[in-house]
Every structure is written in structure tokens, then in C-alpha cells.
Amino acid sequence: MSRISPWVVLPPVLFLTIAATFLLGLNRSDPNALPSTMIGKQAPPLQAEPLGDLPPATEELLRSGDFKLVNFWASWCGPCRVEHPNLTELADNGMPVIGLNYKDNPKNALAFLEELGNPYVGASSVDGRAALEWGVYGVPETFLLDADGTILMRTAGPVTQRIIREKLVPAMEAARK
Numbered sequence: 001m002s003r004i005s006p007w008v009v010l011p012p013v014l015f016l017t018i019a020a021t022f023l024l025g026l027n028r029s030d031p032n033a034l035p036s037t038m039i040g041k042q043a044p045p046l047q048a049e050p051l052g053d054l055p056p057a058t059e060e061l062l063r064s065g066d067f068k069l070v071n072f073w074a075s076w077c078g079p080c081r082v083e084h085p086n087l088t089e090l091a092d093n094g095m096p097v098i099g100l101n102y103k104d105n106p107k108n109a110l111a112f113l114e115e116l117g118n119p120y121v122g123a124s125s126v127d128g129r130a131a132l133e134w135g136v137y138g139v140p141e142t143f144l145l146d147a148d149g150t151i152l153m154r155t156a157g158p159v160t161q162r163i164i165r166e167k168l169v170p171a172m173e174a175a176r177k
Contacts, residue, residue, distance in 0.1 A: 037135060043070065043149045044133040048100060048124030052110045057098045057122035063149035067172055068096040070143040071120075071159070072131060074104040075112035077139045083158035084116045090164070091119035099123040102131055102139050144171055 043062050050056045061068070071087060073080040091097045099120035101109045106125055113123070134143065137156055144153040153171040155163050 038143070038151045038154060041151055043143070043145055043151055044130075046100075046124065046126075047130040047133065048126050051099075051101055051106055051123045051125045054110075054113075054118065054123040055121065057100060057120075057124040061096070061098055061122045062145060064147070065096060066147055067152075067175075068098060068121075068145050069159075070098045070100060070134075070145060072100045072102045072126070072134070072136050072139050072141045074102045074139045075108040076104065079158040080112075080140045081116070083140055083142075083160065084119070086159045086161060086164065088117055088119040090159075091121075096121045100130070101125045102136070103128060144168060146175055 046057055046059055046062065048057055057070075062070070069087070069090065071083075073083075087097050097119050099118075099122070101123065104125065109125065113120075134141075135154075140158055141154065141156050142159050143151050146152055152175050153167060155167055157163075159168075
């Protein structure tokens with residue numbers, strides 16, 4: 001009886017392992033979801049600078065009222081432009097939105113808001129350290145907080161109508177129960 005060389009078996013085994021990994025990745029429920037260790041925890045303290053003459057994002061805003069959004073954004077961010085009308089619509093419908101401008105030139109940030117409108121109840125400028133405290137990977141990222149500042153949900157990428165319908169509204173309904 002002849003013995004099978006490991007060099008004959010190794011390529012098919014490697015191929016099947018890689019193929020199984022790809023198939024599992026394709027079948028994830030939300031391939032764009034990034035895990036967050038912040039869900040269920042208190043929002044970190046704000047380490048922010050004022051953004052021009054706008055009302056600043058404050059600890060009081062984070063930990064008072066009802067539901068609110070904390071949105072990390074920048075003027076140089078294309079997807080931030082895409083989500084801006086949706087944030088404005090949410091703000092117009094009574095959802096407080098706290099804007100944290102991330103690693104941006106304040107003049108550019110203010111010009112962005114002048115051009116597109118300002119949906120934020122408080123807006124401040126943050127550096128990379130403050131974003132790290134929140135677990136931010138990049139912009140835009142948005143967090144849903146409850147009345148006492150507990151993080152209920154996080155979404156990476158632009159806040160779209162689909163995100164509002166499929167994530168934001170269900171998260172608020174679940175928190176109300």
C-alpha cells in the first residue's frame with residue numbers, strides 16, 4: 001500500500017478552510033457591524049473644546065432629558081455629508097443630537113455647519129483621545145444614549161433611513177419596555 005504525501009493533502013485542506021471562513025463571513029447577520037464594548041455602560045466624560053460660538057456639548061446634555069444621539073463627525077468626511085440630512089430630520093422631530101467634531105479644523109467644521117445647517121443641541125471639538133474613550137473607529141459614528149447617559153446602541157457609518165428604521169427605533173422601543 002502506498003503512502004499519501006502530505007503535500008497532496010495540504011492544498012485541498014487549506015482551500016476548504018479558507019472557503020469555509022469566507023462563507024461564514026458572508027452569512028453574518030450584519031457584515032458592517034463592528035462590536036462595541038460600550039453598550040450598556042455610562043458614556044465616558046466629555047473631553048471637548050468649544051466649537052466656535054456654538055453651544056457646547058456638555059456632561060449635562062449627556063446625562064439629562066430623554067434619548068439623545070452623540071454623533072462623531074468631521075467636515076472632511078464624505079459619509080458625514082450623506083448622514084447630515086437624516087440627523088437634521090431627527091433633530092427637527094425632537095431627537096437631541098450632540099455633535100462631536102473629530103480631528104477637524106474648527107473653521108472647516110463651522111463652514112460645514114453653515115452650509116448644511118446645524119442639527120446639534122451642543123457641538124464641540126474632540127481629539128483622538130476623546131474618541132478613543134468612546135471606542136470610535138472613525139467618522140461618522142453615532143451612539144444612542146438613554147436619559148441617564150447609558151449607551152444603548154452604536155452605529156459606525158452614516159445614519160441612514162434604514163439605520164433609523166432598523167436599529168435606532170427598535171433600540172428606543174426596547175429601552176422603553
